[in-house]
Amino acid sequence: MSLAEISARIQKAEDAAGRARGSTELIAVSKVQPNERVEAVLNEGHRLFGENKVQEAAGKWPDFRDRFESVQVHLIGPLQTNKARQAMQLFEAIHSVDRPKLANTLARLTQELGHCPDLFIQVNTGEEPQKAGVLPADADGFIKDCRDLDLPVVGLMCIPPVEEEPSLHFALLAKIAKRNGLEGLSMGMSSDFERAVALGATHVRVGSAIFGARDYG
Numbered sequence: 001m002s003l004a005e006i007s008a009r010i011q012k013a014e015d016a017a018g019r020a021r022g023s024t025e026l027i028a029v030s031k032v033q034p035n036e037r038v039e040a041v042l043n044e045g046h047r048l049f050g051e052n053k054v055q056e057a058a059g060k061w062p063d064f065r066d067r068f069e070s071v072q073v074h075l076i077g078p079l080q081t082n083k084a085r086q087a088m089q090l091f092e093a094i095h096s097v098d099r100p101k102l103a104n105t106l107a108r109l110t111q112e113l114g115h116c117p118d119l120f121i122q123v124n125t126g127e128e129p130q131k132a133g134v135l136p137a138d139a140d141g142f143i144k145d146c147r148d149l150d151l152p153v154v155g156l157m158c159i160p161p162v163e164e165e166p167s168l169h170f171a172l173l174a175k176i177a178k179r180n181g182l183e184g185l186s187m188g189m190s191s192d193f194e195r196a197v198a199l200g201a202t203h204v205r206v207g208s209a210i211f212g213a214r215d216y217g
């Protein structure tokens with residue numbers, strides 16, 4: 001699907017939900033994609049991208065940032081504390097804040113570096129043991145702890161279980177955000193971004209629908 005088609009579908013979903021046009025940001029998830037494909041999307045004028053690994057982003061984005069103006073890259077994958085410093089220097093936002101140790105590290109590094117990217121707290125809405133994120137029952141407490149550390153928390157993020165209707169998870173994430181006074185909702189991927197927009201997503205993370213299937217070979 002072309003970038004224009006995805007944008008048109010987002011706009012249609014915004015209209016249907018009675019939301020302002022342009023109130024959903026499209027994060028083009030470029031992980032694993034060959035540089036030519038990423039460059040093609042940059043040449044179309046798109047500037048907001050998502051990566052799930054610090055190392056991969058470090059190898060790819062400094063060069064693109066030199067060549068294209070106002071690029072923004074968001075980290076959407078898990079973050080180890082020993083990579084937090086590098087992540088804070090590479091990304092405009094981190095969508096995967098999910099545990100006290102990481103929050104404490106980010107707070108300490110913010111003092112040292114004098115800045116912090118926008119932060120989203122990842123919530124494990126499906127309570128899946130293998131998945132990152134705070135449990136829904138722990139979310140309010142963790143959001144408060146992050147705020148007490150003066151971290152710039154702008155919203156919540158989730159990755160619904162593959163086998164379940166994503167709308168239930170998007171609605172749960174929106175509810176937790178609302179009761180905590182958080183505006184940002186990072187939810188929705190290639191297969192369900194319109195349902196996410198319907199439930200208030202401010203950031204959809206779309207990879208394969210834009211770039212084609214990822215070749216992990």
Ligand SMILES: *Cc1c(COP(=O)(O)O)cnc(C)c1O
Nearest residue numbers: 029052076189190205206207208
């Ligand atoms: C890879 C990835 C996406 C994009 O998935 P697609 O199905 O290719 O759109 C979105 N969010 C996260 C956290 C991802 O790791």
